[in-house]
Amino acid sequence: MIRFLHGADFHLDSAFGALPPGQAAARRRESRELALRLADYVKEHGIDLVLLAGDLFDSASPFRETGEQLAAALGQMRARVFISPGNHDWYGPGSPWETVDWPENVYVFKENRLTAVEVPERNLVIHGAAFSGPEQPESLLAGFTAPADGKCHIGLLHGELDGAEARYGPIRREEAAASGLCYLALGHVHKRTAPLTLGRTVCAWPGCPEGRGFDELGEKGFYEGTISDGGEVSLTFVPFARHRYEVLEVDVTGKEPRAAVEAALPPETAGDLYRILLTGETGEGGAGAAAIQEALADRFYALEVRDRTRMAEDLWRRAEEDSLRGLFLRELRQRRKQAETEAERAEIDLAARFGLAALDHRDLG
CATH class of the missing domain: 3.60.21.10 (Metallo-dependent phosphatases)
Incomplete structure (x- = not known):
């Protein structure tokens, strides 16, 4: 043999x-x-x-x-x-x-x-x-x-x-x-x-x-x-690898995003390189990807967290308000309906989040 x-x-x-x-x-x-x-x-x-x-x-x-x-x-x-x-x-x-x-x-x-x-x-x-x-x-x-x-x-x-x-x-x-x-x-x-x-x-x-x-x-x-x-x-x-690359998708709809990520992680990640994709629906402020990445970085060899969430549907309902906020959301909602790809819709969601933050004098970081 x-x-x-x-x-x-x-x-x-x-x-x-x-x-x-x-x-x-x-x-x-x-x-x-x-x-x-x-x-x-x-x-x-x-x-x-x-x-x-x-x-x-x-x-x-x-x-x-x-x-x-x-x-x-x-x-x-x-x-x-x-x-x-x-x-x-x-x-x-x-x-x-x-x-x-x-x-x-x-x-x-x-x-x-x-x-x-x-x-x-x-x-x-x-x-x-x-x-x-x-x-x-x-x-x-x-x-x-x-x-x-x-x-x-x-x-x-x-x-x-x-x-x-x-x-x-x-x-x-x-x-x-x-x-x-x-x-x-x-x-x-x-x-x-x-x-x-x-x-x-x-x-x-x-x-x-x-x-x-x-x-x-x-x-x-x-x-x-x-x-x-x-x-x-x-x-x-x-x-035989010392390090593994992994992509983890986490749906944070209705959850606290960091808690959802931690619940989805396997116990041993210190030697691995992770890309975590946050999906689902979140509020105006998004999922806080940067804060999650900073908080969890030392659990990994390398970590990047990307926010792929969309704005919750009830936020778009406020487009009917007779206000600057409503006018802003109506314009973006129409563009979103005309968007042909998920990437375009994601860009519009991001624009909506930053625009609403600016209207409310909030900092999204």
Whole structure:
């Protein structure tokens, strides 16, 4: 039996530009430590084989120190390591795949076509390829079929299945089904996918091991798997991220907004980055998003609170008053009825709140 680890899309040297400078620098340091943590995991869990499916760097020209740190960490693994560069960290002149001194246990695929590496002590063959530029419009799996030689054949590629556009290593289902591979280890898709069996080939994307923004939500990590002597593949997802990005929507209708938020929060959030969206109906003053954010900020690694509430319907009823307030509300109510999108209606609600506050000499902050 072979025990393997399948990871991808580390995106080392990502800027984390949405965070304050101190936190962004801390996250970059933590991302460089990812491979060291993986090395410890590999040693502790008896992993034989490590498959890394591209975009380990965020660009083809990362800091040299980042490449050297990754090489040192991979060298600590008591396992064979195979890497297929992707569209962000494509193989080319001056890339870290060419300039860094990679340890003996690490093999980097360098050609823009499938090539094979034998692992005779495991009766195993790894087939992989590299992006040679930021785009790869042709399938690197096209026309490939592993020989029926009694060996376990594994594919390692950066690409997407049935992608909307053929720019990043498109793979077709029929190609995977005809490949004869025991396992196809894939990268590029940052959201983990459940294992998919095409023909007799098991395919999977582990997603990225750390989220970098609110488009990469939830638990992140890698796949740990086994391949039996008969070629059967079993996969287990291993959560490994130090920080998670989460979006929480809280309806505050008829509630005190801060209390509603606190009631909706899970118990442990100190290491997470949260975006809380306040929804429902509120009074003229809104939900007090800024005050909630200030009050709860130290419960999170980072927090932003956004007010997406709408003005309560009974406030619009005051548009019938024979007053400046009524005239103001009638004008905005008519514009609101004519608005075509929810975003336009939200802007009108906000204008109403600030206008009413100005009429009443109140400060909304």
